[in-house]
Amino acid sequence: MADQYRKVEQYSPKSSPRGARSPVVSRQDSTGTLKTTISLGKNPSIVHSGPFYLMKEPPGESELTGATNLMAYYGLEHSYSKFSGKKVKEQLSSFLPNLPGMIDTPGHLDNSSLRSVIDKPPIGGKELLPLTSVQLAGFRLHPGPLPEQYRYVNQAPQRKHKNKHKKHKHKAGETPSQETQVTEVGQDTHEKKHKKQKRHDEEKERKKRKKEKKRKKQKHSPEHPGGLTPSQHSSG
Amino acid sequence: MASSLENLETQLELFIENVRQIRIIVGDFQPQGQNVLNQKIQALVHGLQEVDKLKSQVQEVHVPLEVFDYIDQGRNPQLYTKDCIEKALTKNEQVKGKIDAYRKFKAHLLVELNSVFPNELTKYRAIRGDERPLT
Numbered sequence: 001m002a003d004q005y006r007k008v009e010q011y012s013p014k015s016s017p018r019g020a021r022s023p024v025v026s027r028q029d030s031t032g033t034l035k036t037t038i039s040l041g042k043n044p045s046i047v048h049s050g051p052f053y054l055m056k057e058p059p060g061e062s063e064l065t066g067a068t069n070l071m072a073y074y075g076l077e078h079s080y081s082k083f084s085g086k087k088v089k090e091q092l093s094s095f096l097p098n099l100p101g102m103i104d105t106p107g108h109l110d111n112s113s114l115r116s117v118i119d120k121p122p123i124g125g126k127e128l129l130p131l132t133s134v135q136l137a138g139f140r141l142h143p144g145p146l147p148e149q150y151r152y153v154n155q156a157p158q159r160k161h162k163n164k165h166k167k168h169k170h171k172a173g174e175t176p177s178q179e180t181q182v183t184e185v186g187q188d189t190h191e192k193k194h195k196k197q198k199r200h201d202e203e204k205e206r207k208k209r210k211k212e213k214k215r216k217k218q219k220h221s222p223e224h225p226g227g228l229t230p231s232q233h234s235s236g
Numbered sequence: 237m238a239s240s241l242e243n244l245e246t247q248l249e250l251f252i253e254n255v256r257q258i259r260i261i262v263g264d265f266q267p268q269g270q271n272v273l274n275q276k277i278q279a280l281v282h283g284l285q286e287v288d289k290l291k292s293q294v295q296e297v298h299v300p301l302e303v304f305d306y307i308d309q310g311r312n313p314q315l316y317t318k319d320c321i322e323k324a325l326t327k328n329e330q331v332k333g334k335i336d337a338y339r340k341f342k343a344h345l346l347v348e349l350n351s352v353f354p355n356e357l358t359k360y361r362a363i364r365g366d367e368r369p370l371t
Binding site: 066071076079080083084088089090091092094095098099100103104105106107108113114115118128129130131136139140141142143144145146151 | 249252256259262263264265266267270273274277278281282284285288301304305307308309310311312313314315317318321322324325331
């Protein structure tokens with residue numbers, strides 16, 4: 001038993017070439033793992049034609065293995081504690097709360113995808129120069145509001161939590177003062193519109209009430225005998 | 237590196253803010269706003285110049301292309317980091333399971349080998365420099 005063990009030991013995986021063919025049986029062994037021939041029948045026999053081993057060549061040694069804490073090695077522990085197991089808001093707007101416009105829609109819909117910038121890089125390499133007065137003349141606009149089809153761009157997504165984010169940023173004092181001014185202007189116009197609408201509604205109601213009063217008077221007057229009784233009127 | 241990224245971020249924010257203001261001016265254009273609009277357009281060119289100047293400072297920043305797919309789908313790019321970490325966690329658990337299984341197998345094999353080939357195993361363990369008793 002021990003002899004057998006020693007015999008096998010002679011053929012160490014390192015000394016024998018991998019994928020060697022059995023000298024006894026002329027058979028193609030492309031895998032190089034089968035080095036024993038077992039013949040069945042009247043006289044079953046096992047012919048050891050060479051060593052067979054389960055081990056492949058061990059992988060080359062490297063300095064960095066799984067034994068090292070790779071999170072710490074690459075300085076990712078902060079990200080790990082920040083994201084693992086915690087819920088991250090899905091929308092892009094929650095990552096960039098100060099960005100105006102609708103940014104949560106897929107980029108390919110409005111041709112604003114970053115992938116398209118990589119696939120078709122824009123023309124670059126030219127010097128950027130301020131526009132001359134002649135060139136600026138091309139930007140002379142007609143007074144008045146934008147046509148209807150372009151106006152939707154101005155509508156910022158209205159979400160409560162988003163406004164909260166904005167407020168938070170203002171408190172931090174990171175946003176430029178210009179922005180606050182403009183947002184205030186925007187809010188003002190919104191308020192004005194709202195007030196106009198309110199006034200309009202109030203006028204409508206007043207007119208309605210007047211009409212109703214007139215009707216009541218007409219119904220209760222003796223000229224209208226088929227008018228409702230007071231009890232009927234209150235129920236109607 | 238961090239400061240250069242912050243510079244770029246600030247410049248981009250200013251640029252976006254400028255564009256936003258132009259949009260408001262243009263949205264309901266008043267004749268007296270032409271000068272302001274012209275100034276804003278020049279500021280736009282200036283903003284692009286500033287961003288262009290900063291490009292040399294961020295050459296070393298490598299961004300995985302997959303992040304762009306997240307952004308293009310209107311998703312939070314931090315989800316990419318989160319997904320990567322979750323994948324690493326899952327893989328780590330799998331590999332740890334394999335290591336534990338192999339460790340148990342090794343211990344079991346040594347015990348069994350010791351009962352069948354006690355002499356050989358003693359030699360083997362002497363070569364390995366492992367003289368501890370088998371459990």
